[in-house]
Structure formats: structure tokens, C-alpha cells
Amino acid sequence: xxxxxxxxxxxxxxxxxxxxxxxxxxxxxxxxxxxxxxxxxxxxxxxxxxxxxxxxxxxxxxxxxxxxxxxxxxxxxxxxxxxxxxxxxxxxxxxxxxxxxxxxxxxxxxxxxxxxxxxxxxxxxxxxxxxxxxxxxxxxxxxxxxxxxxxxxxxxxxxxxxxxxxxxxxxxxxxxxxxxxxxxxxxxxxxxxxxxxxxxxxxxxxxxxxxxxxxxxxxxxxxxxxxxx
Amino acid sequence: xxxxxxxxxxxxxxxxxxxxxxxxxxxxxxxxxxxxxxxxxxxxxxxxxxxxxxxxxxxxxxxxxxxxxxxxxxxxxxxxxxxxxxxxxxxxxxxxxxxxxxxxxxxxxxxxxxxxxxxxxxxxxxxxxxxxxxxxxxxxxxxxxxxxxxxxxxxxxxxxxxxxxxxxxxxxxxxxxxxxxxxxxxxxxxxxxxxxxxxxxxxxxxxxxxxxxxxxxxxxxxxxxxxxx
DNA sequence: CAATAACTGTCGTCCAGCAAACATAATTAA
DNA sequence: TTAATTATGTTTGCTGGACGACAGTTATTG
Numbered sequence: 132x133x134x135x136x137x138x139x140x141x142x143x144x145x146x147x148x149x150x151x152x153x154x155x156x157x158x159x160x161x162x163x164x165x166x167x168x169x170x171x172x173x174x175x176x177x178x179x180x181x182x183x184x185x186x187x188x189x190x191x192x193x194x195x196x197x198x199x200x201x202x203x204x205x206x207x208x209x210x211x212x213x214x215x216x217x218x219x220x221x222x223x224x225x226x227x228x229x230x231x232x233x234x235x236x237x238x239x240x241x242x243x244x245x246x247x248x249x250x251x252x253x254x255x256x257x258x259x260x261x262x263x264x265x266x267x268x269x270x271x272x273x274x275x276x277x278x279x280x281x282x283x284x285x286x287x288x289x290x291x292x293x294x295x296x297x298x299x300x301x302x303x304x305x306x307x308x309x310x311x312x313x314x315x316x317x318x319x320x321x322x323x324x325x326x327x328x329x330x331x332x333x334x335x336x337x338x339x340x341x342x343x344x345x346x347x348x349x350x351x352x353x354x355x356x357x358x359x360x
Numbered sequence: 361x362x363x364x365x366x367x368x369x370x371x372x373x374x375x376x377x378x379x380x381x382x383x384x385x386x387x388x389x390x391x392x393x394x395x396x397x398x399x400x401x402x403x404x405x406x407x408x409x410x411x412x413x414x415x416x417x418x419x420x421x422x423x424x425x426x427x428x429x430x431x432x433x434x435x436x437x438x439x440x441x442x443x444x445x446x447x448x449x450x451x452x453x454x455x456x457x458x459x460x461x462x463x464x465x466x467x468x469x470x471x472x473x474x475x476x477x478x479x480x481x482x483x484x485x486x487x488x489x490x491x492x493x494x495x496x497x498x499x500x501x502x503x504x505x506x507x508x509x510x511x512x513x514x515x516x517x518x519x520x521x522x523x524x525x526x527x528x529x530x531x532x533x534x535x536x537x538x539x540x541x542x543x544x545x546x547x548x549x550x551x552x553x554x555x556x557x558x559x560x561x562x563x564x565x566x567x568x569x570x571x572x573x574x575x576x577x578x579x580x581x582x583x584x585x586x587x588x589x
Numbered sequence: 590c591a592a593t594a595a596c597t598g599t600c601g602t603c604c605a606g607c608a609a610a611c612a613t614a615a616t617t618a619a
Numbered sequence: 620t621t622a623a624t625t626a627t628g629t630t631t632g633c634t635g636g637a638c639g640a641c642a643g644t645t646a647t648t649g
Contacts, residue, residue, distance in 0.1 A: 217490050268452065554626095557627095
């Protein structure tokens with residue numbers, strides 16, 4: 132299970148020394164976003180960083196022809212919008228509330244002050260950025276190396292680790308995902324995902340009630356893609 | 361031309377205040393690697409960060425079946441090995457000298473001291489990591505969206521910007537790349553790259569002398585993939 | 590509770606690009 | 620200078636999965 136260590140959020144805020152934590156809370160602002168509202172878009176000036184309190188944020192991009200590519204979802208205790216702030220660059224991705232979501236945001240000046248107060252924070256942030264680089268590397272590798280079956284199996288396992296709830300050996304995903312969303316996460320089409328999901332269902336790897344997915348046979352699903360842990 | 365802003369290295373060392381720069385030089389060690397020697401491999405403990413003085417470092421991975429995936433090349437003034445050091449994680453990629461290469465390395469403790477001396481450095485490093493995240497995002501997008509023709513055209517343009525030398529409107533790449541290497545950079549097979557390169561040659565986009573590539577018609581090559589700048 | 594919108598299930602059709610297999614350069618080593 | 624290695628050119632299947640099209644099903648919402 133340690134293979135996907137980087138999926139578990141690094142909870143910076145709670146690991147912070149008291150002084151910095153209260154500085155962060157003091158300088159940050161709370162905001163609630165309705166489902167489907169866009170927090171930022173490519174071309175926006177990247178001046179704020181965000182911290183998810185609850186809900187879920189989709190980080191994605193749209194191609195010229197309107198196809199959506201989902202890079203990842205940010206869950207509670209995750210930061211997002213970090214990458215562009217340090218250089219004062221423009222956003223290159225969309226951030227959108229996948230469901231009603233509350234965030235804290237802090238502006239660049241305060242963020243930089245926070246860093247200069249405590250280099251420890253800088254190291255934490257670098258750790259987050261580093262782990263995202265690794266994640267994207269893995270995505271690239273999978274896109275090049277693996278077929279849709281494998282990518283989907285991997286996705287299900289990751290989702291299980293991020294938002295899975297384990298009962299009697301089966302893992303139920305606490306969030307709902309449409310086939311279209313899953314397709315956008317692994318770079319496939321909706322129809323193909325539907326087909327493969329049904330295949331997995333028939334093989335007994337998973338079960339679906341509506342769009343609630345349950346992983347029945349984690350071991351075989353994992354074995355399918357060459358996991359051993 | 362600004363589209364690929366992030367390709368130009370951020371030259372941290374020279375932007376550093378004098379005190380930190382000399383601290384860096386004082387604490388860092390020079391080392392020369394022969395062509396094809398491996399600096400680190402997946403599973404190694406990530407304890408050092410590196411700065412390229414001259415030469416070229418290939419950052420890549422090998423799949424189970426031995427296929428190579430090149431994430432990028434690090435050129436003079438680039439850092440590499442950053443991502444894993446902050447969390448004290450293991451390496452997940454290979455770093456190998458693509459030609460004879462000299463680097464400076466500094467260990468984690470000194471790196472952390474450097475950061476605590478000057479938060480400005482932390483921001484620089486975050487900027488580097490941020491720009492790499494964007495690069496990998498673009499790679500993911502291209503893999504999902506674009507066919508091999510487009511990916512190869514894009515690669516040639518990027519290579520032109522990174523190591524191209526412009527004369528009379530044509531851009532000659534100063535480094536040599538084999539078709540296999542190019543294939544590994546865009547997630548294609550060698551044969552396909554050979555075919556498409558010949559197509560580009562016949563169309564007059566490029567010229568090849570041995571493995572020295574010249575971009576004859578940047579505009580049309582760029583136009584091919586929908587550039588306008 | 591309609592009705593409207595958003596998902597899911599299932600088909601053919603088609604083609605980009607991979608895999609395998611050679612032949613022929615062009616380097617590098619010895 | 621020759622042998623050995625490594626890179627390039629080309630061709631012939633074959634197939635994963637995209638695309639398009641539609642019917643059935645489940646959610647939303649006025």
C-alpha cells in the first residue's frame with residue numbers, strides 16, 4: 132500500500148508551529164464555492180493560493196477541441212494553485228469546484244511572508260510540489276505504457292486510496308464519479324470506460340450501484356496491473 | 361515565442377545575493393560524469409541535489425518491459441534531483457549523463473540551511489518545481505490529445521528553443537538526438553519517428569545531416585501544430 | 590410529476606501507430 | 620582497415636480504442 136504514499140495529503144497546516152499556524156489563519160480568508168463554479172482559469176494572474184477545507188476541487192484543462200483533461204482532484208487539506216504563485220505566472224489550468232467546496236485563500240505577499248518567517252514551511256511546500264511532479268511522471272508513464280484496462284484498474288485503486296471506505300474487505304468510494312470523469316482522468320473515451328467497467332463488473336472486480344463504485348476484489352484488481360502489495 | 365517561457369532555465373545561482381551564492385559554492389562539490397554514467401536510480405535515497413555546469417543530464421524511467429521514457433533533459437544552469445530531497449524520499453527516476461557532464465552537488469542539510477538563510481531561494485526553487493509541473497501537464501495533454509506528427513513537430517520546436525542555434529532564418533540543433541531518443545521523449549516508436557522525420561524532410565520542414573537536425577521552416581512547422589507566434 | 594437533462598449500454602466502422610522483420614548505412618572500437 | 624556495434628529506412632500485418640450513432644435509464648428541476 133505504500134506505493135502510493137504521495138496520494139495522502141501532507142497536512143501542512145497542522146504540522147506547523149503554533150505561531151505560523153495562527154499567522155496563516157489570520158491572513159487567510161474563507162470562501163465557499165458552489166458546485167461547478169470556476170475558481171481560476173488559464174490566463175488568470177496567479178496571485179492566490181488555496182487550501183481545501185471541505186469538498187473537492189477539479190484541476191483540469193480543456194483542449195482546443197473542447198476535450199477535458201483532468202490532472203487531479205484536490206481534497207480536504209490539499210493546497211492548490213501553488214505552482215504559479217511563486218513565479219507570479221499566469222494560470223495554465225482550470226480549478227473548479229467538483230461539489231460545494233470551502234477553501235481558505237491567502238495572497239502572494241502573505242504567503243511569501245509566511246515562508247520568510249519559517250523556512251520549514253518552504254520545505255513542506257516543496258515536498259508537495261515534488262510529490263505532484265512524481266504523480267504527473269507516473270501519469271505520463273501510464274499513458275505511454277499501459278492500455279485502458281490497466282489505466283482504469285489503476286485509477287480505481289488510487290480512488291480507493293484517496294476516498295475509499297473499507298468495510299468487510301471491500302472498499303466503497305465515498306465520492307461519485309461518472310464514466311466521463313473517469314475517462315477524462317485516464318485519457319480515454321467515455322464509451323471505452325463504460326465497456327471496461329462492465330467487464331470489471333462481470334469479472335467480479337467491482338460492483339456499481341448507480342454511480343457508487345465498490346471495489347470487491349482489491350487483490351485481483353491490483354494483481355491485474357502487477358501490484359503485489 | 362513566449363509560449364515556452366518555462367523552457368529557459370531560471371538561473372538561480374546568479375540571481376542569488378552574494379552571501380548565499382558563496383555559501384552555495386562553498387558547500388557544494390564539483391563532480392564529472394562520463395557519458396552514460398548513472399547519477400541516481402529509482403529506489404536510491406534522495407539526499408543530494410545537483411546543478412548542471414556543462415553537458416546534459418537525461419531524466420528518465422524504465423518500464424517493466426524495459427522501455428525508456430524520457431521526461432526531460434537538464435542543461436547547464438538547471439537543477440535536478442530536487443523533487444525527492446525535500447521530503448527525504450526515494451528517487452523514482454533515473455538521472456544519467458547524456459554526454460560528459462560536470463555538476464555541482466550539495467547535500468540536504470546544507471540545502472536546508474541555504475533555504476533557512478534566505479527565503480528568496482525557497483521561492484526560486486518553488487518556481488522551478490512549479491514550472492516543471494506545468495511542463496509535465498503539457499506533456500500529458502499532448503499525449504492524450506495529439507498524434508505523433510504533432511508531438512514530433514512540437515518536440516522539434518522545443519528542442520530548437522532549448523538548444524537551437526539560429527542562422528539566416530534556420531535553426532540548427534546543437535545537440536544530436538537519435539530517432540530512438542526522440543521516440544522516447546514523445547512516447548512513440550522509433551520506426552514511426554523515422555517515418556515522420558522523413559515526411560517532414562520531404563515537405564521541407566527540416567533537414568538532416570547525419571543526426572544533426574536543422575529546422576528550415578520554423579513557421580510552417582509551428583503552423584502545423586497550430587502555433588501563431 | 591412531467592419533462593428535460595445528464596448518464597449508461599451497445600453497436601458497427603475505421604485508422605494511427607505498434608510489433609516484427611529485414612536491409613542498409615554510419616559510427617566506434619580494436 | 621576490418622569487425623562490431625549502433626542508427627536509419629521501409630514494408631506488412633494487426634489491433635486497441637477512437638468516433639459516431641442511438642436507445643434505454645437515471646437524476647434534476649421547474
